[in-house]
Amino acid sequence: MAELTAMTPLDGMAPLAIGGMTLSEVDLGRLTSVAPYKGRDGALGKALEAAHGVGWPEPNRATGAEGARAIWFGQRTALLAGPEPAEGLTEHAALTDQSDAWTAVTLEGAGAADVLARLVPLDLRPGVFAPGHTARTELQHMMASVTKTGEAAFLILVFRSMAQTLLHDMQVAMEGVAARGRP
Template sequence: MADLISKSPCDGLLPVTVGGMKLIEEHPGQMWSIAPFKGQQKALDEALQAAHGMGLPTANLATGKAGNRALWFGRDMVMLIGPEPDRRLADHAALTDQSDAWAVVKLEGERGEDVLARLVPVDLRPQVFKRGHTLRTELKHMMASITRIGAQSFQIMVFRSMARTLVHDLKTAMEAVAARG
């Protein structure tokens, strides 16, 4: 019988440092999609607040903090990152474990917006896309979730199967930005 070895999505690909910018893999813990049942948004918000200390995020926002964060993930969809969801949330929403489905990386550095400007069709400048803002968008040719988690840092998530492509595209953009000085 073969011995199976668990590997992270970006195993052997990261970290990468280019021109003062860093790209590292994050291991956020559990990830659960939460889809509220019809008419249950308010009750779900209250249950999430009681169980995890954060409310249900509205469109393009995140609530909570590292290790216990909820991201708006599209219409009637939230991604809970960090803790296992309290069982009472299932009274108000469909819960699905997504823990192994996503590659999660952090891009850090003062030119991170310039890197992402080469890859995404949205304005991520800090005056527009503030800390705690999140969105689902195309990153080059794949769908991604991007959240500003600090003044000069972004959390980027893509499907696990796209991890190698994500790292390649980000590294290429980092090199191009660094080359411009």
């Protein structure tokens, strides 16, 4: 019988450090799509808060922190990252395991926003895209979720099948920013 070995999407190809910036693959734990049933939004928000300490995110926002985070993922949809969803959530929402579908990386460092500015059509200035802000957007030619997690830190998710393309595009952008002599 064949033995299967679990591999992460980037399987040892990251971290990548260039010009004071670091791109690292991150294990967010369980990823669950949460879509509230009609009329259950408020009850779902209370249940999420009670079970996992995260509120229902407003559009283009994320709640929580590393270990338990709710990321806005589209109209009336959030991605619960971290914990196994509490049983009681199924009373209020449709839950779908997305754990194997996504590649998650963090981009950190003084030039992180400059790197992303080369790849996404977002206004990443600190006064516009602050920590806790998130967007579903195009990253180069891939659909992505970009969440600002700190002053110079971003969480980026793309489909698992695009992991190597993400790594390549991020490396090229990081090298370009580093070549300009920016931090």
